[in-house]
Amino acid sequence: MIHMMSKRAELELLDAISVYFHHGTPGLGPLVEQYQNREWGLRQRDKALRGMHYFDDVLRKRAYVAGDAFSMADITVIAGLIFADIVDLAVPAECTALLAWYERMKMRPSVKSQPAFARR
Numbered sequence: 001m002i003h004m005m006s007k008r009a010e011l012e013l014l015d016a017i018s019v020y021f022h023h024g025t026p027g028l029g030p031l032v033e034q035y036q037n038r039e040w041g042l043r044q045r046d047k048a049l050r051g052m053h054y055f056d057d058v059l060r061k062r063a064y065v066a067g068d069a070f071s072m073a074d075i076t077v078i079a080g081l082i083f084a085d086i087v088d089l090a091v092p093a094e095c096t097a098l099l100a101w102y103e104r105m106k107m108r109p110s111v112k113s114q115p116a117f118a119r120r
Contacts, residue, residue, distance in 0.1 A: 051080075
């Protein structure tokens with residue numbers, strides 16, 4: 001279960017957000033991003049948003065992504081949401097369970113100390 005949910009977070013959040021960043025936004029700039037397919041990037045943005053809705057649904061039923069305890073699956077979703085925040089891809093407001101879970105996760109010392117939160 002943990003591996004499956006972690007892989008799902010990779011595919012539906014991390015990978016999709018990465019493709020969105022590199023294709024659907026200016027990315028790292030024209031010197032680095034020599035080819036961009038905006039349509040593909042926007043499709044991946046939509047995939048990431050669907051992934052957020054999926055994990056919201058999961059977290060409406062349980063406290064953690066892959067069961068009753070914090071696991072690698074939670075870490076992978078946290079990483080995806082940090083990446084989404086960095087590229088200005090907001091979690092939809094209606095994903096209340098995901099947003100509440102993320103706020104709880106950000107209180108964990110291992111998450112709170114991440115450099116992504118230091119700039120705020």
